[in-house]
Amino acid sequence: MKYVIAGAMVAAGLLAHGAVRAADAQTGGDGLGKYIVGDKRSGYVFAEPDTRAMQDDDFQNPGMVWVEAGKQLWSTPDGAAGKSCQTCHGDAATSMKGVATHYPKFNPRVGKVIDLEQRIDMCRAKALQAKPYPWESHELLAMTTFIKNQSRGMPMNVAVDGPAAPFFEKGKESFYRRRGQLDLSCASCHETLEGRHLRADVLSQGQTNGFPTYRLGWQTLGSLQKRIKGCDKQMRADPHAFGSDEYVNLELYLAWRGNGLPVETPAVRK
Amino acid sequence: MADVKARVKVPATATKGEIIEIKTAIAHAMESGQRKDKEGKAIPRKIINKFVCTLNGKELFRSDWYTAVSANPYLSFFVRATESGTYDFAWYDDDGSVYHASASIAVS
Numbered sequence: 001m002k003y004v005i006a007g008a009m010v011a012a013g014l015l016a017h018g019a020v021r022a023a024d025a026q027t028g029g030d031g032l033g034k035y036i037v038g039d040k041r042s043g044y045v046f047a048e049p050d051t052r053a054m055q056d057d058d059f060q061n062p063g064m065v066w067v068e069a070g071k072q073l074w075s076t077p078d079g080a081a082g083k084s085c086q087t088c089h090g091d092a093a094t095s096m097k098g099v100a101t102h103y104p105k106f107n108p109r110v111g112k113v114i115d116l117e118q119r120i121d122m123c124r125a126k127a128l129q130a131k132p133y134p135w136e137s138h139e140l141l142a143m144t145t146f147i148k149n150q151s152r153g154m155p156m157n158v159a160v161d162g163p164a165a166p167f168f169e170k171g172k173e174s175f176y177r178r179r180g181q182l183d184l185s186c187a188s189c190h191e192t193l194e195g196r197h198l199r200a201d202v203l204s205q206g207q208t209n210g211f212p213t214y215r216l217g218w219q220t221l222g223s224l225q226k227r228i229k230g231c232d233k234q235m236r237a238d239p240h241a242f243g244s245d246e247y248v249n250l251e252l253y254l255a256w257r258g259n260g261l262p263v264e265t266p267a268v269r270k
Numbered sequence: 271m272a273d274v275k276a277r278v279k280v281p282a283t284a285t286k287g288e289i290i291e292i293k294t295a296i297a298h299a300m301e302s303g304q305r306k307d308k309e310g311k312a313i314p315r316k317i318i319n320k321f322v323c324t325l326n327g328k329e330l331f332r333s334d335w336y337t338a339v340s341a342n343p344y345l346s347f348f349v350r351a352t353e354s355g356t357y358d359f360a361w362y363d364d365d366g367s368v369y370h371a372s373a374s375i376a377v378s
Contacts, residue, residue: 219341
């Protein structure tokens with residue numbers, strides 16, 4: 001009997017804890033206000049207080065290592081043209097401020113939507129005449145994180161009208177399409193069951209304003225596409241390749257879902 | 271991570287006897303030695319196994335680390351400010367390298 005009572009108390013404690021977190025998430029208590037815009041809630045809201053504290057303190061935030069590395073790469077000449085990013089763009093603090101809030105973005109040169117990683121490699125190929133950084137390489141992550149960090153605190157604002165519209169529609173279709181052996185779509189977890197528990201975790205809305213993100217589970221920083229690949233694997237679906245149109249279009253839809261949420265790069269999540 | 275970067279944060283000034291917080295962080299993969307590569311061969315352990323903080327050459331704080339310590343380890347600790355001088359921080363790697371960082375403090 002004792003065990004039953006103890007067990008019940010533990011369960012009650014867990015429920016109370018969960019209820020407080022859920023209440024915070026609804027009302028924006030606990031200093032979460034700026035991470036909630038209308039019914040959009042950043043992953044920050046769903047994170048544990050310890051994880052939030054780690055993100056908020058630039059010294060503790062391990063993602064800042066990539067920001068600093070990116071800052072160095074920014075002014076280091078590379079490639080046959082002998083130029084660095086700085087040669088054309090000057091000080092990133094002014095020239096790159098707000099730029100990442102518009103990505104993924106339609107690029108007329110290639111006639112489709114491209115994400116920030118692809119834009120960086122495009123610059124490297126054309127302006128620097130340098131080899132593109134491979135996906136998920138330290139350099140590409142550092143540069144992406146550094147550039148997006150220049151927009152920290154600014155609201156996400158991607159365009160989905162005009163030439164971007166057909167790509168947005170494809171991304172939306174991808175978000176709602178069921179796939180994999182478990183027959184799940186992105187929406188199954190991140191829309192229908194958002195805020196509910198998946199075993200010990202609270203399902204977030206799957207917002208992307210904090211990417212590239214340092215995930216404690218990865219023990220490193222990773223791109224949004226790495227995270228989406230992880231989702232695909234959990235759904236027992238075959239992941240697409242890094243930089244595939246499928247993922248870039250999905251990135252556009254996800255970014256639009258979070259339009260208005262502040263950029264948090266580099267965010268820290270579990 | 272190609273290069274190992276250490277960061278430390280120490281208050282620039284303190285009054286004698288005051289308890290201050292020292293924050294340290296280092297970018298390091300902390301390969302545990304328990305993972306295997308694609309061919310099934312064990313990836314050798316490469317972690318930071320010891321951290322030592324000295325003030326003007328006198329040892330102040332030491333800790334031994336093991337395989338369960340995360341990548342990019344962050345460590346903060348509290349010390350009593352006794353004298354002005356330079357804190358030196360040293361991280362000892364399994365491969366024999368030692369990474370250093372330092373910070374000075376003025377105690378009045």
